[in-house]
Amino acid sequence: MKNIKYLIVLASIVLSNLFASPLLAQDKSFIKDYLERLDNSKKYLIIVAQTMPEGKYDFKATPESMSFAENLMHIGWAMDWHSQTLMGERLARDWKTDTELKVDNKSKKEMINTIERTFDKTIEFISNFDINKLEERLDYFGADRTKRQILLLLSDHITHHRGQMLVSIRLNGLKPPRYVLYQ
Numbered sequence: 001m002k003n004i005k006y007l008i009v010l011a012s013i014v015l016s017n018l019f020a021s022p023l024l025a026q027d028k029s030f031i032k033d034y035l036e037r038l039d040n041s042k043k044y045l046i047i048v049a050q051t052m053p054e055g056k057y058d059f060k061a062t063p064e065s066m067s068f069a070e071n072l073m074h075i076g077w078a079m080d081w082h083s084q085t086l087m088g089e090r091l092a093r094d095w096k097t098d099t100e101l102k103v104d105n106k107s108k109k110e111m112i113n114t115i116e117r118t119f120d121k122t123i124e125f126i127s128n129f130d131i132n133k134l135e136e137r138l139d140y141f142g143a144d145r146t147k148r149q150i151l152l153l154l155s156d157h158i159t160h161h162r163g164q165m166l167v168s169i170r171l172n173g174l175k176p177p178r179y180v181l182y183q
Contacts, residue, residue, distance in 0.1 A: 027131035054108035
């Protein structure tokens with residue numbers, strides 16, 4: 001009887017490892033692929049930000065649109081909030097008082113440096129993220145989402161606002177930088 005219990009426990013451990021190992025490998029691959037994409041996104045966004053002359057950073061496609069600079073800094077704010085607050089559970093920055101990720105009279109160079117640092121912090125955070133938490137669920141503006149989905153939403157958000165920046169470049173008669181694949 002004792003041997004049967006031992007065999008059942010051993011078989012359970014072996015079977016659970018057979019199923020768990022491929023899932024963990026998929027999560028590691030997801031993070032690796034995501035980090036490659038995020039790094040490429042960073043490089044492309046910096047090129048986009050460098051393309052617009054500083055004197056045009058306040059350009060708005062329409063009066064109700066964000067300016068070029070506001071779109072750039074909004075990307076930083078969103079990266080910080082999605083990673084550090086939603087995924088890392090740090091308290092959110094206070095929009096009214098925190099000026100690190102706002103335009104707030106920053107020069108073009110200061111904004112680009114801020115975005116680079118924010119990407120680097122986000123990349124570091126995701127590099128060290130516990131992959132066992134990717135399936136944890138949380139409330140995302142009333143929608144039930146996993147932390148894996150939060151990462152995908154963040155990528156979409158960066159692309160959305162960078163796209164608005166590219167339109168601003170075109171509307172100012174400038175040639176936008178060539179599209180960078182896999183970002």
